[in-house]
Amino acid sequence: MLDLHGEYQLFRDQIREAVDAVLESQRFIGGPAIAELEQTLCERIGTNHAVAVSSGTDALVCAMMGLGLGAGDEVILPSFTFFATAGSVWRLGARPVFVDIDPRTFNLDPKCVEAAVTPKTKAIVVAHLFGQCAEMDEINDIAQRHNLAMVEDAAQALGARYHGRSAGTLGDVACLSFYPTKNLGGFGEGGMTFVGDDTLAATIRTLRNHGESSRYFHDRVGGNFRFDTMKAAILLVKLKRFEEFTRRRRQNASRYDELLADTPVETPFVDGHQHAVYHQYSILTDRRDELAAWLRERGVDTGVYYPLGLHLQQCFSTLGYRKGSLPVTERTCERILSLPCHPMLGETDPDRVASLIREFHASTTEAKPQAGATIGQS
Numbered sequence: 505m506l507d508l509h510g511e512y513q514l515f516r517d518q519i520r521e522a523v524d525a526v527l528e529s530q531r532f533i534g535g536p537a538i539a540e541l542e543q544t545l546c547e548r549i550g551t552n553h554a555v556a557v558s559s560g561t562d563a564l565v566c567a568m569m570g571l572g573l574g575a576g577d578e579v580i581l582p583s584f585t586f587f588a589t590a591g592s593v594w595r596l597g598a599r600p601v602f603v604d605i606d607p608r609t610f611n612l613d614p615k616c617v618e619a620a621v622t623p624k625t626k627a628i629v630v631a632h633l634f635g636q637c638a639e640m641d642e643i644n645d646i647a648q649r650h651n652l653a654m655v656e657d658a659a660q661a662l663g664a665r666y667h668g669r670s671a672g673t674l675g676d677v678a679c680l681s682f683y684p685t686k687n688l689g690g691f692g693e694g695g696m697t698f699v700g701d702d703t704l705a706a707t708i709r710t711l712r713n714h715g716e717s718s719r720y721f722h723d724r725v726g727g728n729f730r731f732d733t734m735k736a737a738i739l740l741v742k743l744k745r746f747e748e749f750t751r752r753r754r755q756n757a758s759r760y761d762e763l764l765a766d767t768p769v770e771t772p773f774v775d776g777h778q779h780a781v782y783h784q785y786s787i788l789t790d791r792r793d794e795l796a797a798w799l800r801e802r803g804v805d806t807g808v809y810y811p812l813g814l815h816l817q818q819c820f821s822t823l824g825y826r827k828g829s830l831p832v833t834e835r836t837c838e839r840i841l842s843l844p845c846h847p848m849l850g851e852t853d854p855d856r857v858a859s860l861i862r863e864f865h866a867s868t869t870e871a872k873p874q875a876g877a878t879i880g881q882s
Contacts, residue, residue, distance in 0.1 A: 505805045506685055507848035515741050519691075522737040535733030541740055542696070545680075549662075549670040551698045553705035556731035557712050560659045560681025563695035564592035564629075566729055567677040570707045571653045573598050573626055580620045580652075581629040582612050583813040583825075584833045589631050589657050590814045600823065601625070602815040604830040608773035610634065610786070610840075613832070614642035621646065627653040632661035632671050634809075634842075635687065635753075635781035636774060640666055640674040647675075655679070658698075660783035662688050663750050667777045672698040677708075682739060687753070687783055688746055694735050752847035753782040756854050760785055760843065763858035768865050769795075784809055785845035791864075792841050798864045804857055807842040 512519070522537075529535060538556050546554035557563050573579060575597035581589055583602035590600045603616040610633045617628060628647050630638040647654045654675030658664075661671040662680055672678035682694030699705040710717055711726035757772070757780070764771050770788040774780045786809065789795055796806045813833040815825035827834065843857055 505807050505842070505844050506846050508684060508689070510848045514745065518741045519738050522741050523734055526734045526737050529733075532733050533730055535736070537733050537736040537740060538731055541736040541743075544740070544743065545662075545696065546698070549672045549698060551670075551673045551678075551700055552702065553699040555697045555699065555705060555708045555712065556736060557695045557697065557708075557729040558731055559693040560679060560683060560686075560695040561588040561592060562712075562727070562729040563659075563679035563681070563697045564588055564655070564657065565595060565727070566708050566711050567655055567679055567697050568592055568596055568598070568627070569711050569726070570677065570704050571627060571655070573653075576624065577626040578622060578624040579627045579629060580617055580625060582631055582633075582833075583815040583830050584610055584810060584836060585631040585633060585657065585814065586659070586810070587814065587817070588659075589629055590820070593629070594820070598626070599624075600814070600820065602813070602823075602825060602830060602833075604832045605836065606639075607832045607836065609636060609638075609775075610836060611636065611638035612643060614639055614646065617643055618646050621650050621652070625650065625652060627655055629655040629657055630675070631657040631659075632664055634772070634786055635661050635664050635783035636772075636778055637661060637664050637666035637671050637674065644674070653677075656698075659683075659686065659695075661781060662686070663746065663779075663781040665779035673700070676701065677704060682735070687750065687781055688739065688742060690735050690742075691738050692732075692735055694731055694739070696731075749847040750781050752849075753845055754780070756845045756847075756849055757782045757785050759854040760845070760858060763855060764861060767858075767862055769861060782845050784842040786840050786842045788836070788839040789841060790839060792839055795861065795864055796841055799857070799860055802860055804860060805844060808840060809842055810840075811837055813837055 542554040577598040578601050579593045579598050580601045584605045593600045603620045606613045656675040656678035658671045658678045659681035664671040678698040680696040682690035712729035715722045715724035715726035717723045
């Protein structure tokens with residue numbers, strides 16, 4: 505699904521130079537590379553403030569703390585997303601209210617959002633899943649009519665656009681992840697918040713350093729959500745090829761779209777006003793597990809994101825959701841399969857993967873698998 509070692513070879517010398525510069529400076533916390541990364545990404549997406557933090561999860565926690573979410577508040581969010589989206593709500597004592605998704609885009613269904621609003625609702629969290637933005641115009645309209653805060657979980661969507669507007673600029677606050685597998689992946693954990701409002705940005709900046717307003721003076725209780733200088737320096741190196749890597753992802757996705765168009769699998773739906781960056785290329789198939797095994801035996805890795813909706817996770821059992829509560833999410837969890845789409849794929853790798861998928865559907869279930877070459881050798 506990824507080739508991080510191959511990717512590292514492209515940057516190795518530049519990364520080692522950047523790391524050496526930080527080592528020589530001995531400024532491991534709060535060094536100049538952090539401010540440079542914040543400013544660079546702030547300008548790239550077109551917002552007023554960027555605040556680097558210790559992880560994508562901590563970006564969500566800081567954003568929600570900055571908005572004042574806490575005990576007794578309800579937060580509407582998708583069940584079909586990575587755990588941190590909901591876990592961050594729970595950690596603050598607020599109640600996650602899970603709603604269903606659009607069956608084509610896997611993002612929040614605006615109709616379900618509207619139906620979930622109650623007098624206790626204080627915020628909506630959208631996850632721009634797999635690198636495609638949620639339908640923000642409709643969801644923002646709901647938020648404005650009910651005076652709700654809007655949080656973008658853009659962990660998978662750096663570079664995505666919606667009606668020409670960048671992911672990360674479509675709500676009150678947005679959260680990014682630099683986890684190594686992300687489109688801009690770092691060397692360890694890391695995250696960032698994007699904020700338009702000056703006051704909220706200032707609050708998040710204090711929250712990331714134990715709520716400290718000036719040295720050893722604390723106006724509020726925050727946490728240790730600081731980002732490391734060395735990680736920022738490495739990300740600045742990798743950022744130089746981010747647009748190139750995004751083009752490769754989109755080219756791989758386009759090739760899959762073409763080659764799988766008349767097969768039994770359903771390829772990703774991307775509307776004309778969306779610019780998707782394909783953190784994952786996820787198909788739907790009624791024979792998911794069989795197909796995954798077939799591909800694995802022939803050297804092709806796949807992934808299942810996600811096998812169980814958050815509303816059915818054991819840790820949220822006290823919320824009262826049961827199987828059948830969110831039927832689109834549950835059916836998607838049974839059918840979804842992600843194919844390799846990363847920028848280090850060989851030129852003909854998507855062709856080979858698509859050919860194997862065609863072969864799978866043309867074969868009988870009794871056909872004995874034959875091993876083949878692994879992808880990445882073209």
